[in-house]
Amino acid sequence: MMQEGLDDGPDFLSEEDRGPRAVNVDLQTDATLQVDISDALSERDKVKFTVHTKSTLPNFKQNEFSVVRQHEEFIWLHDSFVENEEYAGYIIPPAPPKPDFDASREKLQKLGEGEGSMTKEEFTKMKQELEAEYLAIFKKTVAMHEVFLCRVAAHPVLRKDLNFHVFLEYNQDLSVRGKNKKEKLEDFFKNVVKSADGVLVAGVKDVDDFFEHEKTFLLEYHNRVKDSSAKSDRMIRSHKNAADDINRIASTLYTLGTQDSTDLCKFFLKVSELFEKTRKIEARVAADEDLKLADLLKYYLRESQAAKDLLYRRGRALVDYENANKALDKARAKNKDVLQAETTQQVCCQKFEKISESAKQELIDFKTRRVAAFRKNLVELAELELKHAKGNLQLLQSCLGVLKGDT
Amino acid sequence: MSEDREAPALLGAAHTDPPEPQDAEDLFVSVACVTECPEAARLSAEDLSPGSDGHKDPDDPDDPDDLFAEATEEVSLDSPERQPILSDGPSPAITPVTPVTISPRLDVFDRSLDQDDEEEENRDTLDIQISVSDPEKVGDGMNAFMVYKVTTKTSLSIFSRDEVCVKRRFSDFLGLHSKLASKYMHMGFIVPPAPEKSIVGMTKVKVGKEDLSSVEFVEKRRSALERYLLRTVKHPALLKDPDVLQFLESSELPRAVSTQALSGAGILRMVNKAADAVNKMTIKMNESDAWFEEKQQQFENLDVQLRKLHASVESLVCHRKELSVNTAAFAKSAAMLGNSEDHTALSRALSQLAEVEEKIDQLHQEQANADFYLISELLGDYVRLITAVRGVFDQRMKTWGKWQDAQLMLQRKREAEAKLQYASKPEKLQQARDEIREWEGKVQQGERDFEQISRNIRREVGQFEKERVKDFRVVIMKYLESLVHSQQQLIKYWEAFLPEAKAIA
Numbered sequence: 001m002m003q004e005g006l007d008d009g010p011d012f013l014s015e016e017d018r019g020p021r022a023v024n025v026d027l028q029t030d031a032t033l034q035v036d037i038s039d040a041l042s043e044r045d046k047v048k049f050t051v052h053t054k055s056t057l058p059n060f061k062q063n064e065f066s067v068v069r070q071h072e073e074f075i076w077l078h079d080s081f082v083e084n085e086e087y088a089g090y091i092i093p094p095a096p097p098k099p100d101f102d103a104s105r106e107k108l109q110k111l112g113e114g115e116g117s118m119t120k121e122e123f124t125k126m127k128q129e130l131e132a133e134y135l136a137i138f139k140k141t142v143a144m145h146e147v148f149l150c151r152v153a154a155h156p157v158l159r160k161d162l163n164f165h166v167f168l169e170y171n172q173d174l175s176v177r178g179k180n181k182k183e184k185l186e187d188f189f190k191n192v193v194k195s196a197d198g199v200l201v202a203g204v205k206d207v208d209d210f211f212e213h214e215k216t217f218l219l220e221y222h223n224r225v226k227d228s229s230a231k232s233d234r235m236i237r238s239h240k241n242a243a244d245d246i247n248r249i250a251s252t253l254y255t256l257g258t259q260d261s262t263d264l265c266k267f268f269l270k271v272s273e274l275f276e277k278t279r280k281i282e283a284r285v286a287a288d289e290d291l292k293l294a295d296l297l298k299y300y301l302r303e304s305q306a307a308k309d310l311l312y313r314r315g316r317a318l319v320d321y322e323n324a325n326k327a328l329d330k331a332r333a334k335n336k337d338v339l340q341a342e343t344t345q346q347v348c349c350q351k352f353e354k355i356s357e358s359a360k361q362e363l364i365d366f367k368t369r370r371v372a373a374f375r376k377n378l379v380e381l382a383e384l385e386l387k388h389a390k391g392n393l394q395l396l397q398s399c400l401g402v403l404k405g406d407t
Numbered sequence: 408m409s410e411d412r413e414a415p416a417l418l419g420a421a422h423t424d425p426p427e428p429q430d431a432e433d434l435f436v437s438v439a440c441v442t443e444c445p446e447a448a449r450l451s452a453e454d455l456s457p458g459s460d461g462h463k464d465p466d467d468p469d470d471p472d473d474l475f476a477e478a479t480e481e482v483s484l485d486s487p488e489r490q491p492i493l494s495d496g497p498s499p500a501i502t503p504v505t506p507v508t509i510s511p512r513l514d515v516f517d518r519s520l521d522q523d524d525e526e527e528e529n530r531d532t533l534d535i536q537i538s539v540s541d542p543e544k545v546g547d548g549m550n551a552f553m554v555y556k557v558t559t560k561t562s563l564s565i566f567s568r569d570e571v572c573v574k575r576r577f578s579d580f581l582g583l584h585s586k587l588a589s590k591y592m593h594m595g596f597i598v599p600p601a602p603e604k605s606i607v608g609m610t611k612v613k614v615g616k617e618d619l620s621s622v623e624f625v626e627k628r629r630s631a632l633e634r635y636l637l638r639t640v641k642h643p644a645l646l647k648d649p650d651v652l653q654f655l656e657s658s659e660l661p662r663a664v665s666t667q668a669l670s671g672a673g674i675l676r677m678v679n680k681a682a683d684a685v686n687k688m689t690i691k692m693n694e695s696d697a698w699f700e701e702k703q704q705q706f707e708n709l710d711v712q713l714r715k716l717h718a719s720v721e722s723l724v725c726h727r728k729e730l731s732v733n734t735a736a737f738a739k740s741a742a743m744l745g746n747s748e749d750h751t752a753l754s755r756a757l758s759q760l761a762e763v764e765e766k767i768d769q770l771h772q773e774q775a776n777a778d779f780y781l782i783s784e785l786l787g788d789y790v791r792l793i794t795a796v797r798g799v800f801d802q803r804m805k806t807w808g809k810w811q812d813a814q815l816m817l818q819r820k821r822e823a824e825a826k827l828q829y830a831s832k833p834e835k836l837q838q839a840r841d842e843i844r845e846w847e848g849k850v851q852q853g854e855r856d857f858e859q860i861s862r863n864i865r866r867e868v869g870q871f872e873k874e875r876v877k878d879f880r881v882v883i884m885k886y887l888e889s890l891v892h893s894q895q896q897l898i899k900y901w902e903a904f905l906p907e908a909k910a911i912a
Contacts, residue, residue: 217749224744231737238730245723252716259708262876271883278890371750375911378756382905386898393894400887403880 032056035153035168037146038066042138046070047099049145053168060169067171071098074145076176077152080163088313088351089358090158091366093151094302096144104134122251129247129283136287140295147299194312201315204322208356214363215311222304229297236294239286243279250275267403274399278392285388292381300370307366314359317352324348535561535640537655539633542625544612545576551613552576555629557636559655565647571656577604579660580632586650587639592795593802595863597871598645599638600791602631630780634788641874683801692804696861702868703800710793717786724783727775734768752911759907763900770896777889785882789875796871803860810853817846 038052052066078095081087108130115123152158167174202219206212250272257268324345331341541556559571584601591598608624636655640646654660694700738761745757824839 217747220747221744224740224747228737228740228744231733231740235730235733235737238726238733241726242723242730245719245726248719249716249723252712252719256709256712256716259705259712261705262872264876264879267880267883271887274887367750371753371911374753374756375908378760378908378911379905382901382908385901386905389894389897389901393891393898396887396891396894400884400891403884403887 033153033159035146035149037142037149040138040142042099042101047138047141049142051149051168059165065169065171067168069167069174071096071145073167073174073176074148076174077163077167078148081152081158081161082309084161087158088317089310089355089362090155091303091306091310091362093148093155093158094299094306096141096148099138099141101134101137104130104137108134119251119255121254125247125251129244132283136290140291143295144299197316198312201312201319204315204319206315206318210360211311211314211356214307215315218304218308218311222301222308225297225301225304229294229301232289232294232297236286236290239289240283243282243286246275246279246282250279270399270403274395277395281388281392281395285385288384288388289381292377292384296373296377300373303366303370307363310359310362314352314355317348317355321345321348321352533641533646535559535563535646537633537636537640539629539636542629549610549613552578553609553612553625553628555632557655563646565652567656573655573658573660575654575660577602577609577628577632578662579654580635582660582662583639583650583654584635587645587648590648590650591644592799593806593860595799595803595860595867596642596644597792597795597799597867599635599642600795601635602628603791627784630784631788634784638788638792683805692807698865699800699803699861703797706793706796706800710790710797713786713790713793717783717790720778720783720786724775724779727771727778731768731771731775734764734771738762738764738768750911756907756911759904763904766900767897770893774889774893777886781882781886781889785878789878792871796868799864799867803857803864806853806857806860810850810857813846813849813853817843817850820846 032055034054036052037049039050041048041050047070049069050066051069052064053060054064056063075095078092081092108127111123111126111130118126152161152164158164202215206215253268253272253275257265257272259265260268324341324347328338328341328345331338536559538558539555540558543554543556544551545554546552554574554576557573557575559566560569562569581601581604584598587598605624605628608621608628611618611621612625639651645651741757741764742761745754745761748754748757820839820843824836824843827836827839830836
């Protein structure tokens with residue numbers, strides 16, 4: 001969707017990039033609430049996203065409006081969902097990862113330092129490469145932030161969240177600073193406690209077959225997706241490295257072609273030209289694999305974690321409920337604080353049942369979304385691979401034809 | 408020895424039979440003592456390639472008596488054949504005297520153009536096939552070595568049989584190269600370099616590790632040895648060289664210990680190399696022939712670029728191998744993911760994806776091999792060949808240096824003689840006059856050698872460039888075809904996968 005043609009224009013978001021992004025599908029884009037990221041600006045150490053909303057809902061002042069948001073504000077919104085007890089029974093759309101241009105910036109810096117040691121053409125070429133890489137990372141981070149918002153907008157309950165509306169509409173800075181060291185430390189401990197607890201909770205056998213199955217399934221699936229995601233990243237990186245080598249080979253062949261005194265000069269020049277073109281295609285193949293495969297796997301790594309979190313919350317509620325039952329029985333036996341025990345038990349029961357009900361639907365939806373997303377991306381992956389292989393083949397065959405004709 | 412073959416021809420004898428060592432030896436001995444550079448005589452062997460048998464060089468005498476008569480003519484500086492090649496350089500103080508000490512073989516050095524063309528044709532349609540195969544490990548531990556079977560199939564008459572098989576080890580090849588280099592390089596012949604030694608590679612093999620890297624190492628070496636032999640026999644002079652023939656045909660070969668780095672010969676080699684390097688810096692040659700200067704620059708540039716290209720290709724090979732490994736890992740991971748996926752159609756599609764990726768990893772592996780065996784090894788060979796070419800140019804410089812030194816010496820002797828004129832010491836005067844004559848001869852020889860080597864180099868470089876064009880063309884076309892094949896396979900695999908992906912419901 002994003003990188004169709006061989007040459008990407010310099011503008012960050014072209015027409016074709018609008019609308020729901022590659023990874024997630026099956027989102028009801030109904031007219032009542034449509035959210036997208038219409039523009040983005042990359043500054044020194046932050047990215048500014050322009051969040052654009054179209055809505056017919058009455059609670060918004062206008063039908064169409066835009067605000068500028070930064071990554072921290074997305075995180076604030078996500079965390080507010082997680083901390084909200086009301087949403088315990090839903091899969092909270094995973095937070096978008098932090099924009100990370102460090103690697104790219106480092107490479108650009110190294111290039112600048114090494115400028116003296118390479119020819120002007122090589123330098124310009126490598127600079128273009130790195131700039132394209134930077135652009136690709138940029139597009140990706142925009143996509144991930146947009147997907148998050150779209151997921152929220154598509155969710156029947158979350159879309160009504162007040163914080164979400166404020167996020168969309170309030171055109172001042174939300175004054176949400178990133179977490180300071182103390183808060184980060186708190187988060188760290190919270191996570192440790194949570195995962196320890198998670199193990200305990202997971203140990204409790206569930207009466208409901210559906211949830212028991214989901215628990216085992218999600219655990220294994222999450223681990224496998226994590227593995228696949230890492231391996232696909234490595235594979236794509238090797239692919240990129242190979243494409244870089246072909247780039248260097250093309251340059252050297254070009255120099256050889258200009259220097260050679262024999263008939264080989266034309267030959268070298270032609271082959272150099274060929275490799276330049278095939279290299280671009282190879283780089284595109286790696287980029288598309290990254291988008292359709294690696295990103296897909298990464299996204300479902302995060303989503304399956306969110307689903308696991310839901311199961312954990314439900315499990316926690318179940319344990320609380322069972323404990324409340326035991327407490328009630330004890331209270332009744334001792335005939336002490338019975339009323340209090342009864343209320344606690346009621347609360348726990350309600351909480352548990354509420355979560356269970358919505359969780360079931362959420363998990364079913366998760367599966368539907370997952371299957372649809374994989375289908376879409378695998379099909380697109382195969383189509384793109386075919387397109388590139390055919391392109392490569394055509395270039396190679398036409399070059400061979402010319403070279404054979406020359407002899 | 409190659410003298411065997413020239414003697415009969417020069418005496419007009421038919422030369423279709425294999426040479427008789429005994430008679431020719433005697434004949435040549437008498438001739439040899441007259442010449443200053445006996446090895447130069449072996450050059451004439453080139454003229455006697457099977458193709459040129461019926462064709463006689465107009466200067467080629469049938470009568471031994473005429474040998475010297477012919478030689479006398481050739482020595483003249485104004486000889487028309489010389490003009491185009493000779494530079495304006497040499498000191499005019501040298502009078503064209505014709506000393507008897509000139510090598511009688513000069514005539515055969517001047518090859519007519521026709522002969523050159525025929526040689527080139529012979530190179531292209533050379534009827535000889537050499538293969539190096541069946542590496543076998545002999546012995547154990549650190550004394551172990553690999554033995555290769557060298558099979559030569561040919562219809563050329565200089566070989567005793569149509570098909571010969573011998574067993575050779577790596578040091579035998581190095582020994583052969585060393586002999587050829589010492590015989591021919593100083594005459595300006597580009598002797599193909601032997602494959603490089605590799606301590607690490609061999610140690611692994613010796614120690615007995617049967618892993619992939621030592622198997623690859625042996626295969627790489629085997630292929631390199633084969634290419635080395637093929638290049639060597641392509642050169643008409645080297646093909647007829649007795650050392651080459653002995654290498655290809657005789658079942659027992661004396662062990663070439665001088666190729667070991669720490670042997671006496673090895674150390675001598677190192678000393679010589681250092682001396683050469685110093686010489687290179689101190690000899691400031693007046694290059695009056697622009698061709699040589701141009702060519703040297705071209706080869707220098709070519710050297711730089713080829714090394715760069717070689718490095719990039721090696722990097723590509725490495726990354727492609729990495730890609731293959733990582734794709735295989737991903738394939739396995741995708742298969743596991745497919746297994747744990749509980750939606751049946753998606754599960755199947757993921758397994759299919761895993762299969763596609765597995766096939767693709769095989770493809771990458773094959774492509775990496777093509778990258779390597781076709782391109783990388785070719786480039787490595789040419790980097791070494793260019794070093795040999797540049798070495799030959801250096802030899803020419805050395806030859807020039809010798810010539811200049813001889814001229815200086817002659818000058819000094821003349822000055823000494825002039826001084827003695829007024830000293831009235833008749834014996835010393837006579838001695839000085841004798842020395843002058845001696846050095847005049849050396850100057851002549853030096854000039855002749857210089858012209859000879861220049862001529863040879865021109866011819867060799869011309870041939871080398873032709874070969875280079877051919878080699879690169881052929882290899883690169885093959886490589887492109889391998890890329891075409893890869894892409895076709897890729898298309899097949901993804902086309903098979905697409906319906907599976909679409910079938911996910």
